[in-house]
Amino acid sequence: MEPLTSLLVETTKGEALSIHLSSSYLYWKSGAHLYCFHIDELIGCNFQNCEFSLVAYKKFRFRFFKFTCQFGSKFTENLLHLLNPTPKHFLLIYNPSSGLGLSYSHLHNLLIPILTQTSYTYEIFETMPNGYPISIINKIGEIFTHIIILGGTGTLHSFLTAIYTINPSNFDKITIGILPSGTRNSLSIDLNGKNINDGIYNILKNKTLKGDIMLVKVDDDVVVATSSVIWGVFGQISYEAELLKKFGWLRFAMVGIKTIVMPWKHCSGSFMCEKNDRNFLYRTGEFAGICIGNNRGRDSRNNDIAFPLASVTSGHIDAMIIDPIHKLMAARMLFQMVNDGEHATNHSITNVKFKKGSIKSDSRSVINIDGEMCIGKNVEIEVLSNKITYYGKLDILIY
Numbered sequence: 001m002e003p004l005t006s007l008l009v010e011t012t013k014g015e016a017l018s019i020h021l022s023s024s025y026l027y028w029k030s031g032a033h034l035y036c037f038h039i040d041e042l043i044g045c046n047f048q049n050c051e052f053s054l055v056a057y058k059k060f061r062f063r064f065f066k067f068t069c070q071f072g073s074k075f076t077e078n079l080l081h082l083l084n085p086t087p088k089h090f091l092l093i094y095n096p097s098s099g100l101g102l103s104y105s106h107l108h109n110l111l112i113p114i115l116t117q118t119s120y121t122y123e124i125f126e127t128m129p130n131g132y133p134i135s136i137i138n139k140i141g142e143i144f145t146h147i148i149i150l151g152g153t154g155t156l157h158s159f160l161t162a163i164y165t166i167n168p169s170n171f172d173k174i175t176i177g178i179l180p181s182g183t184r185n186s187l188s189i190d191l192n193g194k195n196i197n198d199g200i201y202n203i204l205k206n207k208t209l210k211g212d213i214m215l216v217k218v219d220d221d222v223v224v225a226t227s228s229v230i231w232g233v234f235g236q237i238s239y240e241a242e243l244l245k246k247f248g249w250l251r252f253a254m255v256g257i258k259t260i261v262m263p264w265k266h267c268s269g270s271f272m273c274e275k276n277d278r279n280f281l282y283r284t285g286e287f288a289g290i291c292i293g294n295n296r297g298r299d300s301r302n303n304d305i306a307f308p309l310a311s312v313t314s315g316h317i318d319a320m321i322i323d324p325i326h327k328l329m330a331a332r333m334l335f336q337m338v339n340d341g342e343h344a345t346n347h348s349i350t351n352v353k354f355k356k357g358s359i360k361s362d363s364r365s366v367i368n369i370d371g372e373m374c375i376g377k378n379v380e381i382e383v384l385s386n387k388i389t390y391y392g393k394l395d396i397l398i399y
């Protein structure tokens, strides 16, 4: 490892040492310790007021280092040129109400301290309950092309829907990172795994992939969904849980008890789609539900996988058509789902892959789209393949 350049520094304990930069590594020796980071493990550095600081990512955690030094500007410039070669201005969107309300702390205690060690700049936007102001959406694709969302699936859903409403061609101009700060965080987990630090790493190391989205029309309203569309009994249960949101986690237990005690009502309607093998599927009658997914729908807190056969990069959507079942069978299905998604092989479920399909409900009913509730009769769903560039790196690809 021949150093290209070196920097003389002093540790906070007064030890003088040299930090060396080679073509692939940054390294220094302190006492009996050799600190060595590959360029891929280095995130950024900073030189200000005779202080040289550095952030690295190793073994799933960020490590910060600080040294004092006199002449660090040239070394910092060289290293930053290597680590952050393209200038970027990030829009950081956070939803203070998502999940357990952790997005503020993730933003200020984790993301910003790391971002300030890079040459990237940023602006912060706090979401509002009733959508995004036009003044922000108008800047997407122009001033803001790199967006980081700290929130749940619903926060991304309303952001993409707002862009779609104003100017869908802006989808092609943006790259989106989503850091898990919501309840379930399904897309974010598929893109970056369950550790938020991996998500930040993928963003700052510019790891990107093209992902699909779903265009969902409920009667006359069009929304953009990234994760799921749920109709039937399970849509109704999640709607009731949403109405009890003020009770926190207790709401799920309350709705669970009510579901056990009250009569079980199936939904009637029809489902139609052109399957991947070009054959048409048409089903009509009673259903326990139809669950449509665009990624595996993993849960950040447990081994629950809603759509084990789906992938955000597959170019199609996965539907699970659930036959009328009694409550005990539904309980078994839920148990299988939280057991790594074993319900995919349940005999009451028909798995279908398609690009475009529709659900026609005999009466107006609840449709849960990415955790947001809609009421309507006719639902049309279409995949827009490879429409969004996401920051992320899929660990398993399933087609």
Ligand SMILES: Nc1ncnc2c1ncn2[C@@H]1O[C@H](COP(=O)(O)OP(=O)(O)OP(=O)(O)O)[C@@H](O)[C@H]1O
Residues within 6 Å of the ligand: 095, 096, 097, 098, 099, 100, 126, 127, 128, 129, 130, 131, 151, 152, 153, 154, 155, 156, 181, 182, 183, 184, 185, 186, 370, 371, 372
């Ligand atoms: N400032 C705010 N105050 C209250 N509610 C907000 C605010 N900003 C957005 N919302 C609401 O937050 C909801 C979206 O929450 P989100 O889906 O991100 O969290 P979640 O439901 O906890 O997570 P997940 O969808 O991953 O399960 C939207 O319904 C939106 O109206």
